[in-house]
Each structure stands twice: as structure tokens, then as C-alpha cells.
Amino acid sequence: MTGTAPVAIITGGSGGLAPGLAIALVRSGCRIVLTARGADALDRTAWDIAAQTGGELTVIASDATDSVSVKALAAAVLDRFGRIDILVNAAASSTPIGGPIEAIDVKALIGDVDTKVGGYLRYAQAVVPAMKTAGTGSIVNIGGLTGRSSDTLSGLRNAAVSHLTKVLADELGPFGIRVNAIHPGILQTPHLDELFAGMAAERGCTVDDIRAEFVADIPARRILSPDEIGEAVGFLATPGGASITGQSITVDGGYSRGVYL
Secondary structure (H helix, E strand, O other), rough: OOOOEEEEEEOOOOOOOHHHHHHHHHHHOOOOEOOOOHHHHHHHHHHHHHHHHOEEEEEOOOOOHHHHHHHHHHHHHHHHOOOEEEEEEOOOOOOOOOHHHHHHHHHHHHHHHHHHHHHHHHHHHHHHHHHHHHHHHHHHEEEOHHHHHOOOHHHHHHHHHHHHHHHHHHHHHHOOOOEEEEEEEOEEEHHHHHHHHHHHHHHHHHHHHHHHHHHHHOOOOEEOOHHHHHHHHHHHHHHOOOOOOEEEEOOOOOOOOOOOO
16 A cells, blocks of 8 residues: 555553554654554554544554564565655553662663663664665654653663664755654553552542642643653654754753753
């Protein structure tokens, strides 16, 4: 199957951010390929997005830690669509790694970095040849605000995402390929609900109390939706963002404070 509509691959496609990313790109006229390890979760997410948008979605399972799997994904997308225009890297583990230095599981930390930073690089390696052939393409890496703070050791993966983004942007710019990173703020996802519930139970207060504390620290006075991150990705990945590359952009309602929190 070929066509003129851009094809966008979204990694971490069964996660809490994926629907917002996909919906925005569908509205921008893209055909979407969702990928993650779990086929069943991918199918559920794709059905939900298709019901909301009527857009064309394809699901193909892949493992961010396995180069063979990632290359097979890219080959399958090219076989079906004949093109890869956009890669949105959003695959990551959801468990932060922190605590006393004596208790840190170094293997778990390395595995966490391998999934996100290594995974982003593997997916980029897989799609760049097609983008080079086309003379155009856009890669958007989803990072996180913990890359700008020191309260969670696993935040180093997000600092590394920024570095990877700039290195790739410098190398791939001459081929017409743009690479940017977005660092989302506090987003309304199932993971946030779980976090707030755990904090409320630990402190003996209500989830609404926890939510109010967070909202009070956000200048926009609200928690962002995944759709808003999707709108930012859509801008960067489509012609409106044609002059933007090598940037790490924070989308957080004003929550962060410059380079460091």
C-alpha cells in the first residue's frame, strides 16, 4: 500500500502518552504505526484512537531493546507503505530508579537507559535510511523533566535524550532530517493517577489534596493533557516546524525553572 499521506511511527505505542500523540498526528493528516512489545495492548490503544479520529492506524509489535526486532518493524512499515516520514520515540519503562546510593540496582539503571536512550537510537538507526532516500524526515524524542533535576537517578536517561537529539540533528540535518526532543511536564495519564493515589495513601490525605498541591506549583494552574504534547509533536514533525532542529523543548505549563528545577 502506498500513498501521499505521511507515515508516522510512534514507539511506546501502548503507553499513556501514545493516544495523544497519535490523535494529533492523525489530525495533521498522517497514517500512524503504533509499536510496542505487547500486541494486545497495542490493539486496544489503536481501536480507541480509531474510534475517536477515524484515522488509519497500523499496529506492529517490536522490542526497543532488540535491534533485530526494531529493524524488522522498519522493514514491515516500508513494505506496507513505501515510506517513513516521522518517528516519535516514546518507549520507556515507567518505574523511576532512585533512593539511597547504596541501594541502587545498577543493572536496573543500565536496563532503564538501554530501553529509552538505546531504544531511541535503535529506532532512529532503522528509519534513517528511508528518510535519507526521501531527502526529508522528522524524529521527535520524548524526554522528561527529570533530566533537569537531581531527585531521581533515572532522570539521567532524559538528559541523555537531549544529548542524543542534538548529536543526531547535527549529523542528519544535511540529509533533510530534523531531530528534536520534547520534555513533557505533569500529564494526566493513568500513571499519574497511580502516583497521586500512592502519595495520598502515604500521607493520609486525599488524591484531590495531592492534585491541588501540584496544580498550585504550575503557573498555568492545570495539569496538561497528552493531547497537548501531541500538538507540539505535530508542529515539530510537520512543515510548520521545518526550521526547528536540534532543540529540547519543554511543554509543561511553566512548571520548570530554566535549566534546573
